[in-house]
Amino acid sequence: xxxxxxxxxxxxxxxxxxxxxxxxxxxxxxxxxxxxxxxxxxxxxxxxxxxxxxxxxxxxxxxxxxxxxxxxxxxxxxxxxxxxxxxxxxxxxxxxxxxxxxxxxxxxxxxxxxxxxx
Amino acid sequence: xxxxxxxxxxxxxxxxxxxxxxxxxxxxxxxxxxxxxxxxxxxxxxxxxxxxxxxxxxxxxxxxxxxxxxxxxxxxxxxxxxxxxxxxxxxxxxxxxxxxxxxxxxx
Numbered sequence: 001x002x003x004x005x006x007x008x009x010x011x012x013x014x015x016x017x018x019x020x021x022x023x024x025x026x027x028x029x030x031x032x033x034x035x036x037x038x039x040x041x042x043x044x045x046x047x048x049x050x051x052x053x054x055x056x057x058x059x060x061x062x063x064x065x066x067x068x069x070x071x072x073x074x075x076x077x078x079x080x081x082x083x084x085x086x087x088x089x090x091x092x093x094x095x096x097x098x099x100x101x102x103x104x105x106x107x108x109x110x111x112x113x114x115x116x117x118x
Numbered sequence: 119x120x121x122x123x124x125x126x127x128x129x130x131x132x133x134x135x136x137x138x139x140x141x142x143x144x145x146x147x148x149x150x151x152x153x154x155x156x157x158x159x160x161x162x163x164x165x166x167x168x169x170x171x172x173x174x175x176x177x178x179x180x181x182x183x184x185x186x187x188x189x190x191x192x193x194x195x196x197x198x199x200x201x202x203x204x205x206x207x208x209x210x211x212x213x214x215x216x217x218x219x220x221x222x223x224x225x
Contacts, residue, residue, distance in 0.1 A: 034213045043206065043217045044161065093160055095213070105151060107213065109160040 002028045002098040006110025013084055013117055020080045021113045023094035029074035030096035034107070035067075038091040050077040084117040091115075122150075122209040124216030132224050137194040139219035141207035148210045150183060150190045155218070156203040164192075164205075199223050 056069035068080040093112040153161040167183035
């Protein structure tokens, strides 16, 4: 199946700094990517839908100025957590579909990024 | 957007017992997808159901889509320790997941 690579897999940052997380589709072009946040033992919460070449669509309650999403190419979307605070500590994960693949509906997930803000 | 409700939240079974998780929507779904997330891992696609009343099997896993396309179930026969994880459903193509059912299996 298609591969989605997410980097870094974990990061520790100081409160007030910004952190960028990358999500790449390695063997297919993804016009749309999805960003999630997952707290321990909880479900995946969709944060935003990233659209190549246009603004991301944020879910209700997600601060777009705090969670900056850029989808500058068909294989790369980035999520930047700005002015991070300890409450932003979480597991962030991206996904994408391969519209030209054998299973267009199947979403492929990155490995996730565990962010810890100290 | 639409929301799918999933029950139960947790299920602990003895190895060899069966397991079922249910996904319900208040609106008609165009399709439903099931994913599995192992502890510490990322979600992995299991299957997509599209047709009303559809039933699909993957070895010990049986997936059903309701006649009204508002509910779905995943049934595992004779659970094994390798089945441990959280099972999520997602309705239609909006990529919003249910709360998930965490399955633990006692050897």
